[in-house]
Amino acid sequence: MQDTVLRVSLAQYDIVWENKQANLSKIKDIVASLAGQTDIVVLPEMCTTGFSMRSHELGETVSEETITYIKQYASQYDIAICGSFIAKENGDYFNRAFFISASSEYYYDKRHLFRMGQEADFFSSGEKRLIFEHKGFNICLLVCYDLRFPVWARNINNEYDVLIYVANWPASRIKVWNTLLDARAIENMCYVCGVNRIGTDGNGLKHDGSSKLINAKGEILTSIPLNQEQIETVSISKEDIDKFRAKFPVWKDADKFKIE
Template sequence: MIQFDIIYGDPKENEKRAEEWITKAVQTGAEIIVLPELWTTGYDLTRLDEIADQDANHAIRFLSYIAKKWNVHVIGGSIAEQYEDGVRNTMLVMNQQGELIHKYSKLHLFQLMDEHLYLKEGQDKAEFTMDEVNCAGFICYDIRFPEWIRKSAVSGAKVMYVVAEWPAPRIDHWRILLQARAIENQCYVVACNRVGADPKNTFGGMSLVIDPWGEIVAEGGSGEEIVTATIDDDLVNEVRKRIPVFVDRRMERY
C-alpha cells in the first residue's frame, strides 16, 4: 500500500511520483501494489471536465506498463474517468501480465465533499478474482455501507481492497469501520489511504491490513510511506469454519 501526498489537480506529476513510490515498493518484494483513491487528480472536482481521463485510457496504459515491468498485480487506486455522460471515480485492477481484469466505479457518493455535484455513481459489481483468490474492491465512503460489503462476502470474497482519501478529522472512524467490516465478514481488509492536504482537507493516512479476526497486521502513520503485509487466504477458511456466520444467517427474517 502506497500512501503518498497527491498533488492537487496535476495528473502528470502524480503519475511520476506514483512510479517512484512503486519502484521502491517492488524492491521490497511486493507482489501486489495498492494506490489510494483519485491518485491522479486528488479532489480537484471543479476541473474534472478538464483533467479527467477519457475512458481511463491513459491510466490503463500506465498501470499496464507498471504491472508488466515489475511482474506485479496492481490495485490502481481510483482515477477520475471521463464517460460520455459525466465523470466516475473508478478503480482499475491489473494482473501481472498488464491486463485490465476489473473496473469498479464508486457507488456511494460523499455529499460532504460535494462528490454528488461532480461525479456519477457507478453501476459495477465489486467482486473480482486475482490469482485464483476471490476479492472485492471498494472506494472510501463505501465502507460506511455494511450491506454493500456483505454482498461481496456472501459471493465468496476473501480479500476486500479499499482505496481512500479519508480526512484526518474522522480517521478514528476509518480504523473502526474497517475492523468491523473485517470481523463481520471474516475476511482480510487491505485499505490504502492518502496523506497530505488539498485546499479544503487534510488526509489521515493510517493505511491498514486487517485479518479475518479483526487483528491489525500492518498500519501506516500520518506521513508518506509504503505499508506492507503478507496475506494468508487460508486463514479466511479457518475463521469461517470456527465461527460459521454465513451458515447461521437467517435470511428469511432480514
C-alpha cells in the same frame, strides 16, 4: 497442501493536487521500489489528481494517460496496481477504481458519492459491485465513502476473501475510518485493506493516513503511522482465513439483503 499466499503493499503518500504527471512519476517510483517483493500495491483514491471535483477538465477514458501508464508499470514490474482515477465515459464521469495486472484489468465505479463534498454534482454513481480472482484470492474493490454502507460490502457465502478500500478520508473523521475498517473485516470474515492519503489537498482538507490491513478477527496485520509517507508489505494466507471460517462459521447465519 501448500498454502496460497498473497503479498499486499499499502502505499500511503501525499498526492500532488491535480497534477497527473507528478503523481504518475511518484507511482512509478513506488512500483519500481517493490519489484520482486510484492504481488499487489494499493494506492489511495484519485491517486493521480487528489479528490478534485473538476471532473470535466481532468476526466479521462481508460485509453488515455493514467491507465496507459498504470498498465505499463504493472507489466514492466509484474505487480498488480490498485487505486482510482477520474474516468470519462459516454459523456458521464466516474470515480473509477482500477485493479490492473500484467494480464488483466478490472474497474469499479464508486457507488456512494460523497454528497457533503458535492461529489454527486460532478460524478455519476456506479451500479455494480466488483469481485474478481487474483492469485487464488477473490477480491472486492470499493472506494472511500462506500465504507460507511455495510450492506453494499456484505460478503454472502464467502464470495470474496479480501476487501480493499482506496480513500481520501479526512483526518477530522479518522476515528470513523478506523472503526469501520475493523467492523467490515469482522462482520464479513475477510481481510480488509484500507489505504488513505496524507497531506492537505487543494480544498484545504487535511489527511493523516492510518492505512492498514486487518484480518477476519479484527487483528491488525500491518499499519502505517499517521502522516508518514511510507510503504508497508504484508503476506496474507488463504489457508488461515479458510480455517477460521470453517472453525467459526458465523457466515452461515448471515442475513441476506436485496439491494435496489
